Amino acid sequence: MEKPLARRSFLGKLSLAVGGSIALPVNNIAQSFKEAFQNKRMNPVISVKPLGFQWETADPFLFCVHHEDHFPKGNDQMGPTSSMLGRQMGDDFIIKDGFRMYHGKVVPGFPGHPHRGFETITVVRKGIVDHADSLGAAGRYGDGDVQWMTAGKGVQHSEMFPLLSKEKDNPMELFQIWLNLPKKNKMVDPHFKMLWRDSIPNYMATDQQGRKSKVEIIAGKLNQYKAPAPPPNSWAADEQNEVAVFNIKMEANAVFKLPKASKGINRTLYFYEGDILQIAEQKINPYHAILVQPDQDLTLTAGSKEASILVLQGKPIGETVIQYGPFVMNTKEEINQAFEDYHRTQFGGWPWPRYDQVHERSKSRFAKHADGRIEVKTS
Numbered sequence: 001m002e003k004p005l006a007r008r009s010f011l012g013k014l015s016l017a018v019g020g021s022i023a024l025p026v027n028n029i030a031q032s033f034k035e036a037f038q039n040k041r042m043n044p045v046i047s048v049k050p051l052g053f054q055w056e057t058a059d060p061f062l063f064c065v066h067h068e069d070h071f072p073k074g075n076d077q078m079g080p081t082s083s084m085l086g087r088q089m090g091d092d093f094i095i096k097d098g099f100r101m102y103h104g105k106v107v108p109g110f111p112g113h114p115h116r117g118f119e120t121i122t123v124v125r126k127g128i129v130d131h132a133d134s135l136g137a138a139g140r141y142g143d144g145d146v147q148w149m150t151a152g153k154g155v156q157h158s159e160m161f162p163l164l165s166k167e168k169d170n171p172m173e174l175f176q177i178w179l180n181l182p183k184k185n186k187m188v189d190p191h192f193k194m195l196w197r198d199s200i201p202n203y204m205a206t207d208q209q210g211r212k213s214k215v216e217i218i219a220g221k222l223n224q225y226k227a228p229a230p231p232p233n234s235w236a237a238d239e240q241n242e243v244a245v246f247n248i249k250m251e252a253n254a255v256f257k258l259p260k261a262s263k264g265i266n267r268t269l270y271f272y273e274g275d276i277l278q279i280a281e282q283k284i285n286p287y288h289a290i291l292v293q294p295d296q297d298l299t300l301t302a303g304s305k306e307a308s309i310l311v312l313q314g315k316p317i318g319e320t321v322i323q324y325g326p327f328v329m330n331t332k333e334e335i336n337q338a339f340e341d342y343h344r345t346q347f348g349g350w351p352w353p354r355y356d357q358v359h360e361r362s363k364s365r366f367a368k369h370a371d372g373r374i375e376v377k378t379s
Contacts, residue, residue, distance in 0.1 A: 042280070042296075043280060043282070044279060044280055044296040044298055045279055045280065045284075045291075045292055046291040046292060047290075048282075048284055048290050048291075049288060049289045049291075050287065050288055051272070051287045051288060051289055053065060053066070055270060055289060056289065057178075057312055058268055058312075058316070059314075059316035059317055060243065060266075060314045060315065060317045061177060061178065061179055061266075062118060062178035062180050062321070063177075063178050064175055064270070064312065065175070065176045066174075066175055067172065067173065067176070068173045069095075069098065069099035069100055069127075069161075069172045070169065070172075071099045071108065071127070071161070071169065071171065072097070072099075072169055072170070073170070074162070074163030074165055075163075078162035079104075079106045079163060080099065080101075080163060082099075087101060089101060090105055104160060104161075104356055106356060107160050107163070108160070108163075108172075109130075109161040110158060110159045110160070111158050111354075111355040111356040111357075112157065112158045112350055112356075113156065113157070113158070113326055114154060114155070114156045114326050114327075114346075115154070115157070115327070116151055116152070116154040116155075116326070116327045116328070116329070116341075116342075116347075117151065117152075117180075117186040117327055117328040117329045117334075117338070118178055118180050118181050118186075118328040119149060119150050119181060119235075120147075120151070120176060120178060120179075121146065121148050121175075121176070121177040121218070121219070121245060122147045122148075122149075122159070122174060122175070122177075123146050123175040123177070123218060123245070123247065124142040124143065124144065124145055124146070125144070125174060125175075126142075126173040126174075127143070127161060127170060127171060127172030127173065128140060128141070128142035128143070128161065128170075129147070129160070129174070130158075130358045130359050131157060131158070132158045132357035133156060133157035133190075134155055134156035134157070134346065134347050134348035134350055135155060135348055136351050136370060137368055137369050137370045138357075138367075139194065139365075139368065140359055140364070140365050141194060141196075141365050141367070143197065144197030145194065145196050145197050146194075146195035146197075146218055147192060147193075147194055147195070148193045148194075148195060148230055148231055149190070149231075150188065150191045150192070150231045150233055152181070152186070152188040152189055152191065152233065153186070153189065153190065154338070154341060154347035155190035155348070156346065156347050156348070156350060158355060158357050160356055162358045162361070178328075179235060179314075180235065180328060181328075182317050182319060183330050185233045185234075185235075186329060188233040190370075191233070192367075192369070193230070195218065195227075195228050196365075196375075196377055199228050200217065200228065201217045201226065202215065202216055202217070203217060207254055207255040207256065209253070211250075211251045211254035211302075212250075212254060213248060213250040213256035213300075214248070214249045214250075215248050215256075216248075216249075217246060218245040218246065218247065219243055219245040220236070220242065220243055220245065220246070220313070221239075221244075222259070230243075240315070241314055242262060242265050242313065242314060242315055243314035244261070244312070244313045244314065245311070245312060246258075246310070247308070247310055247311075248307075248309040248310075248311065249308050250274075250302040250307040250308075250309075251302065251306060252302055252303070252304055252305055252306055253302055253303070253304065254301070255299065255302075256299075256301075257297055257298065257299050258297065258298040258311070260295050260296050260297045260298075261294040261313055262294065262295060262315075263294065264294070264315065264316075265295075265314065266291075266313060266314060266316055267292050267294040267311070267312075267313035268289055268290065268292070268311070268312050269290040269292060269309050269311050270288075270289050270290075270310040270311075271286055271288050271308075272286065272287060272308055272309070272310060273305075273306065273308035274286050274303055274305050274306060274308060275304055275305045276304070277290075277301070277309065278300070278301040278303070279292070279298055279300060280298075280299060294313065322334070364376060364377060364378055365377040
């Protein structure tokens with residue numbers, strides 16, 4: 001009965017409002033509508049939605065996942081010392097004892113699996129990821145590093161989370177963002193690029209009360225700060241597409257102004273840490289997605305705790321998206337072809353001894369590329 005009553009109440013209020021407005025001069029009515037329209041235009045928030053494990057995104061993005069696991073100390077195999085009893089090993093996505101094993105059975109993570117037709121951007125805030133792929137490339141990255149991988153015409157890769165420390169817990173937090181490729185680039189050669197933490201610019205802002213906000217510029221640009229170049233065939237490679245990935249960290253009660261983008265850009269803010277975030281006059285609870293007007297400056301105000309916000313924005317690709325599991329194409333026929341190609345070629349096969357490949361515990365952060373080029377980070 002609640003909905004009919006609510007509807008009748010609304011209609012009653014509406015009739016009272018209309019009846020009262022009849023006595024107003026025409027100019028006053030016009031002015032009232034004009035002010036209401038302007039206020040609506042001035043409100044930069046279009047919609048607010050709660051977040052789950054997989055975050056809904058807007059074109060050109062496909063989705064985002066926020067992984068946060070409080071892994072315990074590591075054993076000799078770089079897996080957790082905790083008991084595995086009660087877990088659905090190989091498909092463990094329910095948090096137990098503070099963490100998940102995902103598809104891993106010894107080490108948590110995602111053993112070898114294929115992709116085609118899009119890109120993955122893996123932003124590691126805490127913890128370590130070991131990468132291996134069907135091209136013979138490999139890497140270890142984390143604690144602020146980002147891997148940007150163009151799957152293109154097809155690649156297998158693994159993403160394992162080795163628990164390197166035997167003496168203390170191994171907390172992990174990362175975002176994996178799927179960014180679509182336009183039709184013309186879906187069949188380019190696979191490629192991955194490392195954005196090491198010391199190459200990612202941080203924009204620092206201080207409000208009138210001396211409170212600070214920091215913005216990690218993973219993609220795009222903010223004022224005079226510009227992110228490292230993305231892979232060459234990415235939708236983000238063309239600056240006119242205004243693709244941006246920002247991670248904003250605000251002190252308690254800090255005020256930060258995020259400059260506007262162009263009209264027609266999709267811009268979403270993901271408020272994932274804090275107690276309250278205020279945008280203009282609207283207060284938003286944590287773990288919510290906020291779709292905003294792109295062509296308005298945003299005034300963000302943190303609550304009584306530090307606030308963390310992930311920003312994803314970009315010009316929509318505007319093409320049909322057909323996704324089936326790890327393949328993202330434009331037609332069903334292309335999806336069928338992706339499966340046929342994978343079963344026939346395994347996208348180059350798997351050159352590693354294990355599908356849950358992890359590197360030696362003593363290895364530092366590194367990247368070995370398919371062309372043999374090696375990067376090593378010692379700090």
